Amino acid sequence: MSVPHILIVDDDTILSGLLQLTLELEGYDASTAPDGDAGLAMLRQGTFDLVVLDLVMPKMDGIKFLRVLNEGGERRPPVIVISSTAGNTLSDEFRALGVVAIARKPVEPGWLVAQVAAALASGDGQTG
């Protein structure tokens, strides 16, 4: 079985680097993208099993990223949203966009790892 590949989309390079390291320590393969545009490009180029997404980003914000991702019509990976602006409750709107978990920063690393594991296990990715 191949190692799950996770894409971290966040304009905060310090945080995304640390998240990448955290996930890699858990045995995942993690990549980072600095904004929505770059994230979509990477999704088109490779195969990702999960996306960890920040909402507020330049060029393309997280919401638009989710919408474009859902407009693709292809199978899309599940998304975990971590954001300073988001609440902790997963709304229907987010659920419809493929978000499986949402958390307000700062996120406890153990919680994130657990959520990643759960999302990968449930295989929540959908085809749009």
Added chain:
Amino acid sequence: MTREGVASVVFPVLLVAALALLQQWNVFRDVDGRLFDLSTGLERGRDPAVVVVERDAVFESSGPARFGKLDNALARLGVERIGYLDDRPLPTSETAVPILVGAAARRIPGTDAWTMILPPGTQDSGSLFAARILAPSEYGIYRSQSTVLPGLDGSIPVFDAALAGTPHRDRRFLVRMPARQSIPVISASQLVAGELIRGELSRTVALVAASDSLKGTLSTPLAPGTRATSEAIFRAHAVQDLRAGRSASRARAWEAWLLLGVVGLLLVIAFRRTDPKRLAIVVPVAANVLVLGTSWLALEFAGRLLPVTALLLAPWVITFQRILARELRQDRRLDSVASRAVQHSIHRSALREGARLPEFVEPAGRLAGITRSVLIGLCEDGSLEQVSAHDASLDDLVVSPAKLAPQLRKLRGRHVGRDATQLVPSWNTEARITWIGGAEQDLFWLFAEPPGGRTGKQGHLVRAISASFRELFRWRADLNARERQEERFMPIDERVASAISLVSTESDQIRRGFDTIETAVMVFHLIGSPLHANAGMEDIYREAELAVADTSLAELLAALTELDPVRIEAMLQDLVFNGGEMRVPMRRFGPSQRVLRVAAPGSMARGADRVIVVEAIDISELHSAADLRKAVAMFIDLQLRNDLEAILLAADLAKDPRVGPERIVSVVDRIGEAARRATGRLDEVAGLVRGETRDLVDASYPVDARKIVVEALEKTAELAEELGVLMDVAMPALSGFTIAEPRALADMLEAMLRVVIADTPQGETVSLRLEEQDARSHVRISGGFGVGFGRLVWLLTKSEDQSVGEYRLINRGIARTAKWGGSVSYWGREADGFGFNVNLRRIG
């Protein structure tokens, strides 16, 4: 009738009475006489009613029967009466015409009665003799004559009246002597020789005079300055007047009183409701013309010489009195008003207590940068007194008071001081001494020159302070003059000028102070009429297109607030009756948000003091402060969460044994990076948090650009809908932190949208884009038909005060954007649309 009303009648009456008395005492007799001469001298001549017969030498030598021959000759020529001015033998027989002989007369001592002095041995036959007397001259000029003299047994006829043969109503009459009146003079020898034809002298009387009586001995109106008129000619004019019925007489005393009384009354009435000063020339001149006309008519047709001089003087005297009374009244009022104004004006000022003024000198000097000074009082005995001092004393002077006093006296009244460095060498700096006025004693200010010397900024300030004190002392002295006995009669003008100067200066200072108040203030009179607006309120009036002078309080409230007229009236009524204050939200004019505070003094205030003050308080800054707090809090919350997240995550990783040494360095580095970033952000917001309130106008802070763009969009949606313009909007669903002042940015974006929407044809689209890059946020607005770029530049580069409407807001916004580290660019071309690009700094 008021006291003033009574005085306006009484004083003219007294003046008229005085003139009438002077008239009665013959003070004006000479002037009246000269006016009479002037008037009658220009009259036309009339047919001679008298001929003068000269007893020439030939006649006198023709023997004793010559008088009988002359009588007969005159009778044959048709004369009605013959008057011999000089003596002649009495006729021995009855003559054909009555004969009259002049005889000297004298006053009987101790009585008013006269008696004729007849030739010795003769007796008055009853018809022969008449008194040959002349009425006294009037200041040397003979112009009047008597008709009869009082005698012991009745009246004694005077020669002229007896010769004329006509009765006269008065004892004294004035002799008209027209220059053109012909008085024929014929020699007696001619008549006796029968050179004239029979009846040639009919309807005349003959005045026979000796040659001596025809020599010029009298000064008369015919030749006023010289003794050129003979007695015979003067009498002939008198006879001519009497016989022609042209004799005149002076108005009687009661007539003069009556006439002057009437003139006085008419003038009182004329000045009752008019300003005597304005009519100071018109009324007297008109009255004089009327008097002259009436006098001429009276003289011409009634033979009455009116008291012309008194009548001519009366209008001028009464006018002068009325003006004087008015001026005195005015002065009293001015004095009272000026005193009130001044007392009111100086109520709270140092001037109220003049003695305290010197106390203000030292503090004022210190403010101007003077490090050492002494205020010296010069006593009357020449001694010097230290009134106050700052880091110095009178002992610093190296000159004795006795030597210095004369030098100080020379400075008194001068506005320029003199160098005083030599007076205080211990100060080791340039010094100056100047006179600054004084109350009980003259005050001289000795001070060390401030840095920069006399010509520096502080030097100017020191001179201004000195001048102010001189002026204050002078005001005080002038205003106090009314309280000092010796200066009670100082001209009111000077006191009023001082008062006006003080009040206007203070009013000007208050006005200037008023203008510096940050809030806009308008003061209304109790009745709602505008009194004064400061500069801030004038701006609001301009923005609301109201006229400061014409807008009533109710109209102002209706224009500036949402209140309806009924509520406005109720509110004002409550304020007027009870005083207090009310606050009403104000409609929005320009970028500021304001509330109107309408306040009135307590109901116990005196009516005259009641004013209503309207103050527009700008609450934008309060909102700005609230926005700032909120934005900063939000920024800290959101951004620090990222940093904390990173730090927490890194700390967990550092503890994790799975992180090998090769990675632990990187993790620790990132903890440092996150901590530094958090510190930087805190530093950035700390400046804003510590900033002064007044900086809020230009302050910028992290704001949600999307929210601001949406707000501008919502405000212009109605306009777009009205004009059928479509909006093409693109913006992120979530926005980061952009540096700006939200209200100014929102106003500018709204104005830009309005400009472009208004220029866009119906059915076409206006584009609005918000794009956020790593470090910049861009707002792009484009569309419309477009205007030439030059025109657009012209509209947007005029000074803020000159630009109008939306362009003014854009102009203001462009200026402020630069202060936030942003920029605005724009472009335009006709038929190609135009657009605005707002480029702002983005920090997260």
